[in-house]
Amino acid sequence: MAQPTIVAAGVGKRFLLHHKRATSLKERLLLHRQSSSEGFWALQDVDLEIGGGQTVGLIGPNGSGKSTLLKVLSGILAPTTGTVEVRGRIASLLELGAGFNGELTGRENVYLNAAILGLSRRETQRYFDDIVAFAELEPFIDNQVKHYSSGQYVRLGFAVAVHVSPDILLVDEVLAVGDESFQRKCLDKIAEFQQRGCTILFVTHALDLVPRICSRGVVLDHGRVLHDGDPVEAAERLRSLLGTGADQSGRGAVGGDRPRVAAVRLFDPASGTEKGHFRGGEAMAVEFDVTAPAGSPPVSVRMAVTGPADVPMWVMDSDPLHPGPDGTATVRFTVKELPQIKGIYAFAVAVRDPAGTVTYDARRFSEAFLAVGDTATGVLEVVWTTEQVER
Amino acid sequence: MAQAQQAADARAAAQSRVRLELLTELVRKDLKVKYKNSALGFIWSLANPLLYLAVFTLVFTQLLDNGINDFPVLFMSGFLVWNFFNLATLSGTGSVVGNANLVRKVRFPRVVLPLSSVGFAGVHFVLQLGVLLTLLAVFYRDAFGPQLVLLVPALAVVTVFATGMALLASALNVRYRDVEHLLEVILLAWFWLTPIVYPVTFVRDQLGGHPWLFRLYMANPMAGVVTAMQRALYVHPVTGGRQILPTGGYSFYLTWLGVAGAVAVVLLGAGWWTFRRLQADFAEEL
Numbered sequence: 001m002a003q004p005t006i007v008a009a010g011v012g013k014r015f016l017l018h019h020k021r022a023t024s025l026k027e028r029l030l031l032h033r034q035s036s037s038e039g040f041w042a043l044q045d046v047d048l049e050i051g052g053g054q055t056v057g058l059i060g061p062n063g064s065g066k067s068t069l070l071k072v073l074s075g076i077l078a079p080t081t082g083t084v085e086v087r088g089r090i091a092s093l094l095e096l097g098a099g100f101n102g103e104l105t106g107r108e109n110v111y112l113n114a115a116i117l118g119l120s121r122r123e124t125q126r127y128f129d130d131i132v133a134f135a136e137l138e139p140f141i142d143n144q145v146k147h148y149s150s151g152q153y154v155r156l157g158f159a160v161a162v163h164v165s166p167d168i169l170l171v172d173e174v175l176a177v178g179d180e181s182f183q184r185k186c187l188d189k190i191a192e193f194q195q196r197g198c199t200i201l202f203v204t205h206a207l208d209l210v211p212r213i214c215s216r217g218v219v220l221d222h223g224r225v226l227h228d229g230d231p232v233e234a235a236e237r238l239r240s241l242l243g244t245g246a247d248q249s250g251r252g253a254v255g256g257d258r259p260r261v262a263a264v265r266l267f268d269p270a271s272g273t274e275k276g277h278f279r280g281g282e283a284m285a286v287e288f289d290v291t292a293p294a295g296s297p298p299v300s301v302r303m304a305v306t307g308p309a310d311v312p313m314w315v316m317d318s319d320p321l322h323p324g325p326d327g328t329a330t331v332r333f334t335v336k337e338l339p340q341i342k343g344i345y346a347f348a349v350a351v352r353d354p355a356g357t358v359t360y361d362a363r364r365f366s367e368a369f370l371a372v373g374d375t376a377t378g379v380l381e382v383v384w385t386t387e388q389v390e391r
Numbered sequence: 392m393a394q395a396q397q398a399a400d401a402r403a404a405a406q407s408r409v410r411l412e413l414l415t416e417l418v419r420k421d422l423k424v425k426y427k428n429s430a431l432g433f434i435w436s437l438a439n440p441l442l443y444l445a446v447f448t449l450v451f452t453q454l455l456d457n458g459i460n461d462f463p464v465l466f467m468s469g470f471l472v473w474n475f476f477n478l479a480t481l482s483g484t485g486s487v488v489g490n491a492n493l494v495r496k497v498r499f500p501r502v503v504l505p506l507s508s509v510g511f512a513g514v515h516f517v518l519q520l521g522v523l524l525t526l527l528a529v530f531y532r533d534a535f536g537p538q539l540v541l542l543v544p545a546l547a548v549v550t551v552f553a554t555g556m557a558l559l560a561s562a563l564n565v566r567y568r569d570v571e572h573l574l575e576v577i578l579l580a581w582f583w584l585t586p587i588v589y590p591v592t593f594v595r596d597q598l599g600g601h602p603w604l605f606r607l608y609m610a611n612p613m614a615g616v617v618t619a620m621q622r623a624l625y626v627h628p629v630t631g632g633r634q635i636l637p638t639g640g641y642s643f644y645l646t647w648l649g650v651a652g653a654v655a656v657v658l659l660g661a662g663w664w665t666f667r668r669l670q671a672d673f674a675e676e677l
Contacts, residue, residue, distance in 0.1 A: 078671030089402035115416035118405035
């Protein structure tokens with residue numbers, strides 16, 4: 001049985017937002033009273049066991065605490081609560097070449113960086129030729145690093161990080177650097193690590209990558225783990241979250257019977273005929289049926305129209321809806337003129353309380369409609385109305 | 392499996408424990424960075440003490456003759472060790488802030504930063520001391536005697552003391568950035584409060600009526616270290632009937648070295664504790 005290589009138990013990280021924090025002794029003496037500060041929990045109750053050989057995709061909206069988690073797991077930040085136990089060598093592709101000193105040569109920097117990563121001089125000697133060859137820097141290895149191009153710099157950093165035979169590799173969207181052939185080498189290297197049984201924790205915004213590369217997906221939102229398991233589901237969870245804004249409380253505060261999105265219809269508001277493709281400038285109507293347990297308080301619906309790569313194009317909010325005696329309500333959004341957009345668009349829908357503090361249900365309707373417009377330039381302006389309709 | 396697990400644990404420890412190899416590598420880096428682009432390289436590290444030597448010798452033997460034989464030897468025996476303390480403290484103070492990009496991004500034991508600053512200053516000191524001993528061997532054959540043994544406790548005490556200062560100041564400097572400037576001023580005053588350019592007997596005689604004031608003066612750990620260094624290396628404790636350094640056994644030196652050692656150990660403990668406590672916040676504060 002492979003032992004877990006990183007175990008985080010009840011990890012929380014609280015940042016202090018200092019409003020008037022003394023940053024010098026002088027200020028400390030002059031500001032007599034204790035400076036006021038507010039806490040902000042970037043991570044809460046995170047329990048993770050990342051076992052040997054897994055490739056874990058860590059995803060979440062911006063500001064959900066991904067980078068903080070990565071820093072806590074790698075020991076750069078100390079957790080405020082809970083513990084992190086690490087078994088094995090961590091190499092991170094977070095900040096390539098962070099330890100490089102421009103005045104030193106490439107060779108000297110390799111030795112220095114490897115020493116910081118926990119290698120002995122003898123071990124470094126063993127890997128040295130491979131590192132230089134991988135970075136494709138043979139002719140320049142005795143030049144000062146300050147004369148390197150940024151590509152050479154990153155390549156050397158990457159080469160050191162992957163050659164120190166890590167047990168755990170932390171990857172934070174670094175694959176965007178370097179030319180194509182180098183990128184391919186990086187992906188090959190990651191595949192090689194996977195085969196060798198190295199644990200990889202992978203932070204990414206490219207949701208398509210998660211099911212393809214990872215064996216497990218973790219969704220983080222507001223510093224809490226929202227989903228931990230199947231990578232395909234993880235990507236879907238995040239998609240629905242992204243479309244509906246940042247109101248998800250993260251905790252399933254309401255269970256069992258709760259309001260849900262039941263159905264969606266798209267049609268031409270003038271004729272009432274359902275259709276799936278619209279031209280730029282045409283009117284478009286969208287109706288959602290919401291079911292709610294009898295006697296529920298009013299709910300509201302927020303929908304986002306999202307384009308390629310799940311980029312939200314615009315967001316529409318309904319007024320509070322009052323479910324009828326049968327426990328359903330129907331809301332209609334009418335777009336007067338569809339903007340000049342092109343492509344396949346999706347809807348991300350959330351049912352919430354009118355204040356927007358609790359999300360009861362969130363769904364994504366992919367490939368909701370096809371837009372056939374002239375590719376527009378300029379500002380996207382959408383005029384829309386919303387109403388509750390009786391069916 | 393158990394073996395592989397052990398190896399993995401060892402690798403994890405190598406990233407979080409202070410290793411001599413990492414320290415050496417960091418000291419080597421600092422030295423290389425400092426002397427890389429200079430033709431004279433290491434020779435420069437001798438320039439600073441030589442300049443001080445020239446100025447103070449000129450002032451105290453020509454302009455304000457203090458009547459001390461071989462004043463340069465007395466001065467250098469105290470000044471070099473002070474220089475070590477001064478450099479270790481000041482470069483240690485800036486060590487964490489100066490390596491912010493490393494601290495914010497890489498997993499490694501932060502405490503190696505101030506420790507390597509002490510090592511960096513130590514390399515300079517050993518070199519300078521070597522030059523001084525060589526010169527003594529050439530020009531003052533009679534300088535070498537049993538008193539040289541005093542070097543051992545003196546160097547041990549100053550190393551512990553400087554390490555404590557570097558740990559404490561480097562951690563505090565992350566929170567309060569003006570610690571560095573404050574220390575510069577304090578060290579300047581400290582320099583003049585330590586018997587380096589004037590002999591300790593001068594202070595003793597001036598404070599003749601107040602033995603406790605003299606004791607207070609000697610409680611400065613650097614005073615104990617410097618006088619011991621002077622006794623170890625300076626040839627003429629008594630010149631023309633005038634006492635330059637206390638004579639009559641070594642109990643004076645050993646007593647004050649003992650006091651200094653106790654202070655140094657306490658400071659090292661306080662520095663270590665402070666550093667440990669504050670280091671969790673380093674990555675956030677930088």
